Amino acid sequence: MDGHAAGEPAPRSLRRRGRGQPRMNAFTGAFWRSGDPGFADAATARVFNRRLPSRRPAAVLRAADVADVAEGVRLAAAEGWRVAVRSGGHSWAAWSLREDTLLIDLALFTGMSYDPTDATVTVGPAVRGGLDLDPYLAGHGRFFPVGHSPSVGMGGFxxxxxxxxxxxxxxxAAESLVSMEVVTAAGEVVRCSETENADLFWAARGSGPGFFGVVTAFRLRTRPRFRELTRSAYVFPSELAAEVLSWYHVARHDLPASVELAAVGCTPPGSDAPVLTVDAVSFDGGPASLAALDSCxxxxxxxxxxxxxxxxxAxxxxxxxxxxxxxxxxxxDNAFLSGSASELVPALVPAFTELPTPRTFTVLGDFTPLVARRPPDMAVSLQTDLYFAAYAIGTxxxxxxxxxxxxxxxxxxxxxHSAGCYLGDSDLAVRADRIMSDxxxxxxxxxxxxxxxxxxxxGYLGDPAQ
Ligand SMILES: Cc1cc2nc3c(=O)[nH]c(=O)nc-3n(C[C@H](O)[C@H](O)[C@H](O)COP(=O)(O)OP(=O)(O)OC[C@H]3O[C@@H](n4cnc5c(N)ncnc54)[C@H](O)[C@@H]3O)c2cc1C
Incomplete structure (x- = not known):
């Protein structure tokens, strides 16, 4: 797999320096210490959330290849730094920004390679799910369930x-991982899968920013590309939120596994009144798969x-x-919820009807088929059949x-009513919660x-409430 982005300029090659002393080793990629020209941009320009924290690394390595990553981990050990990692830069809490670290930025790891013999695709961690991987796989008639927002990086996701x-x-998505290439804390390059370094493989599927290695490539099982998508969406005024959410709490169980289902609270552009939308997209299930929505x-x-x-x-x-x-x-923020409609709905209604800024939105997603099927044993382990997430957006x-x-x-x-949270939408430094089963x-x-x-x-920024 080609580890470089097509069309990107070759990274600046810098001889790295010890504390004032030149060293013989060199990175192929670019390296900045705090205070170097370009350091500020290297540290923060790729962070999606512009509510930036004040945390900064001691140095940034924009690695060009796996050897750079391994050398970076060894340099961090020699300098007494820890290692922070960035793939797509989309963690809400900017987890890649940590004090006293070498930030290894994997921006150049954007290779993709499809293997038709077993329908797997190998991707670099900075590949963006919707913008890069999806069109690439579409060309092969295949699909991978990438993150909803197309710019999210595959690494953190x-x-x-x-x-x-x-x-x-x-x-x-981690259930479709076949294997990974990982640079370990000792600076070794290893492969992990169900049968090779299985402990690393177990941990990499769900520990997120608590993972203790740098993944430089992911091999993923793809699925046949859907033939048709069918959508139903019902928009309700916010005064009906309690009735709609009570119905949703029951009716969601009647939709087949081909349907992605969410209740979404948002304020339409040009309005100041939030609405509640029940939104369902069926992957090859056709109109019949959405019929239960008419029962509201x-x-x-x-x-x-x-x-x-x-x-x-698109x-x-x-x-x-x-x-x-x-x-x-x-x-x-977010929570995996459980409880009856009479317990949950009063707590949920204000989350859909009182939004703090015009762009803020909330989502109540249903995971019934996933939970019924029982996912494999892996670090991600806390799901219930009801997932609530809130995204407050301002300027x-x-x-x-x-x-x-x-x-x-x-x-x-x-x-x-919460069993715990999903790391992907969490900031444990602000609100601690459980992230895994005991x-x-x-x-x-x-x-x-x-x-x-x-x-x-x-490890985690903020202690999980385990
Ligand atoms: C607009 C938007 C939409 C989103 N939509 C979804 C969604 O639909 N579904 C969903 O599940 N999540 C979603 N998220 C959350 C997103 O999946 C997580 O924030 C994820 O961490 C982003 O991955 P990244 O590589 O872009 O982030 P980064 O900030 O680069 O990575 C986050 C952290 O993960 C660890 N990490 C990342 N890559 C590696 C690696 N290669 N090796 C070792 N550690 C690594 C590091 O600790 C890193 O600091 C969304 C986020 C945004 C901003």
């Missing part, structure tokens, strides 16, 4: 488990509706890009204050202690 398209029916008792009061219409994947992705604009300030520091206060209120109402957490700690005894990788 897969390591956290990955809630990709129709996660409800197809499961966590207030369906006649929907202010707009789309019933079983064909939709393009259109769905464009909506995601509009909903998650660049150059904005984000705060996200100013004053918006941050509003967003945070709203998230705090929202999550404190839901906490009594059994998985103790397995994870055992593997981490064996694989990274010196704590070369910094």
């Amino acid at each position: 897969l390591l956290q488990g990955g809630i990709g398209w129709n996660c409800r029916g197809w499961g966590w 008792p207030v369906v006649a009061r929907a202010s707009a509706r789309t019933v079983a219409e064909p939709v393009d994947f 259109e769905l992705q464009a909506e995601q890009l509009r909903g998650n604009p660049e150059n904005h300030r984000y705060a996200a 100013t520091p004053a918006d941050d204050v509003l967003s945070r206060a709203w998230l705090d209120r929202t999550m404190s109402r839901l906490e009594p 059994a998985a957490w103790s397995t994870f700690r055992r593997i981490r202690a064996a694989r990274d005894p010196e704590g070369r990788f910094p």
Whole structure:
């Protein structure tokens, strides 16, 4: 696999320096210490969330190849730094920015290679799921359930488990991992899979920013590309939120596994009144797979509706890009919920009807088929059949204050019903929560202690509430 982005300039080659002393080793990629010209951009320019923290690394290595990554891990050990990693730069909490670290930026790891003999694709961690991998696989008639917003990097997405398209029916994206190439905390390059370094493979499927290695390539099982997408969406005024959410809590179980299903709270452009949309996309299930949505008792009061219409994947992705604009300030939180409608709905309604900024949105996704099927044993281990996520989006520091206060209120109402959270939408430094089952957490700690005894990788930012 080619590890470089097609069309990108070759990275600047710098001889790296010790503390004031030139060394003989060289990186093929580019290297900056704090204070070097270009350091500030190298550290932060690729972070999606513009609500940047004040944390900064001690140095940045834009690695050109696996040898650079291994050499970077060894340099960090020699300098007494820990190692932070960036693939796509899309973690809401900017996890790649950690103090006293060498930040290994994998921006140049954008290779993709499809193997028709076993329908697997090998991707570099900075490949963007929707923008790069999806069109590449479409050319082979194949599909991978990439993250909803097309610019999300495959690296962080897969390591956290990955809630990709129709996660409800197809499961966590990490379930489709076949093997990985990993640079370990000792600076060795190893492969891991179910049968090779299986402990690393187990941990890499869900430990996210707590992972203690650098993944330089992922081999993924692809699936046949869908033939048709069918969509139903019902838009309700916010005063119907309690009735709609109560119905949704039951009706979601009646939709087949081919349907991705969510209730979404947002404020339409040009309006100041939030609406609640029940949105369902069927992958090859056709109109019949969406029939259960007509059973909503207030369906006649929907202010707009789309019933079983064909939709393009490109259109769905464009909506995601509009909903998650660049150059904005984000705060996200989430919970896997369980409870009856009478317990949950009163806690959920304000999360859909009182949004702090015009662009903020909330999602209540259904995972019924995934949970019923029981995912394999791996670090991601906490799912319930109901996933709530809130994305507060603003443009100013004053918006941050509003967003945070709203998230705090929202999550404190839901906490009594929460089994834990999904790392991908979490910021443990702000709100600690459980991230794995108790059994998985103790397995994870055992593997981490064996694989990274010196704590070369910094682990979670904020302690999980395990
Ligand atoms: C607009 C937007 C939409 C999103 N939509 C979805 C969605 O639909 N589904 C979903 O599940 N998530 C979604 N997310 C969350 C996203 O999956 C996570 O934030 C994920 O971490 C992003 O991966 P990244 O490589 O782009 O991020 P990065 O910030 O580069 O990585 C996050 C952290 O993961 C670890 N990491 C990343 N790559 C590696 C590697 N190669 N080796 C070792 N450690 C690594 C590091 O600790 C790193 O700091 C979305 C995020 C955004 C901003």
